[in-house]
Amino acid sequence: MSTTIRVLIVDDHPIVRDGLRAAFNAAPDIEVAGEAADGAQAVRLAGELAVDVVLMDLRMPEMDGVQAIRRLRKSAPEIRVLVLTTFDSDSDVLPAIEAGATGYLLKDAPTDELLRAVRASHRGETVLATSVAGLLVGQVRKPARGGLSPRELQVLRLVADGATNREAAARLFISEASIKTHLLHVYAKLDVRDRASAVAEAYRRGLLD
Structure with missing residues (x-):
């Protein structure tokens, strides 16, 4: 081969x-x-x-x-x-x-x-x-403005449904690297450190149905 x-x-x-x-x-x-x-x-x-x-x-x-x-x-x-x-x-x-x-x-x-x-x-x-x-790190560290972006919410909803990064990337037609970047943005905006905490905090704030 x-x-x-x-x-x-x-x-x-x-x-x-x-x-x-x-x-x-x-x-x-x-x-x-x-x-x-x-x-x-x-x-x-x-x-x-x-x-x-x-x-x-x-x-x-x-x-x-x-x-x-x-x-x-x-x-x-x-x-x-x-x-x-x-x-x-x-x-x-x-x-x-x-x-x-x-x-x-x-x-x-x-x-x-x-x-x-x-x-x-x-x-x-x-x-x-x-x-x-x-530059990407700088974007992640910027303070949140107006909550999560539509794309960040899409990613978070898929995570809440149990999707892996690979599965979320396939669903949204973007790379796994993009999924990771969006999740870093979500963690920074919600002041959490992991996926489970992000989902829990999003529900607490009423960002997810």
């Missing part, structure tokens, strides 16, 4: 694709299965080429990366999507994670870090650039 990881490179700049292809081709366990210049092409090729990991830029013509991630989550949920971009603002990071990205790296990442990230993503692990991880 082959352990080669088939990667689809998605970026609208040919020079970026060339550099990534060269880096991956030098790795014995990674194969560049194809390349795409926009999100629509990425969604089509991902299924045709039977890829394992999609390396996705965010800002592209025709269809941007976040839209493409959403499409892939519905059409091929087994494919891991690792964002590789120059942008690390919350307006870029949070929509990508919410859409189902399993990792988020910046284009200035060293080649060895990128290779490790692809391998980790293939194993189902979440990979985040340091600045991105810090």
Whole structure:
């Protein structure tokens, strides 16, 4: 059984694709299965080429990366999507994670870090650039405004019904990493530390029926 990881490179700049292809081709366990210049092409090729990991830029013509991630989550949920971009603002990071990205790296990442990230993503692990991880932690620590968001309530209702993170992710067509992030937000807003306490506190406050 082959352990080669088939990667689809998605970026609208040919020079970026060339550099990534060269880096991956030098790795014995990674194969560049194809390349795409926009999100629509990425969604089509991902299924045709039977890829394992999609390396996705965010800002592209025709269809941007976040839209493409959403499409892939519905059409091929087994494919891991690792964002590789120059942008690390919350307006870029949070929509990508919410859409189902399993990792988020910046284009200035060293080649060895990128290779490790692809391998980790293939194993189902979440990979985040340091600045991105810090941003998500900052979001979790923000004081609650107006209670839980609609998505946070959706996640909490599924947890209250006994769903695991994986089951909740499948129901909502998002990644397990997104479920964990939403639960961290819930814990912070309700001032609790675990799932059971979050559910109990939500019922106490009348947030759940």
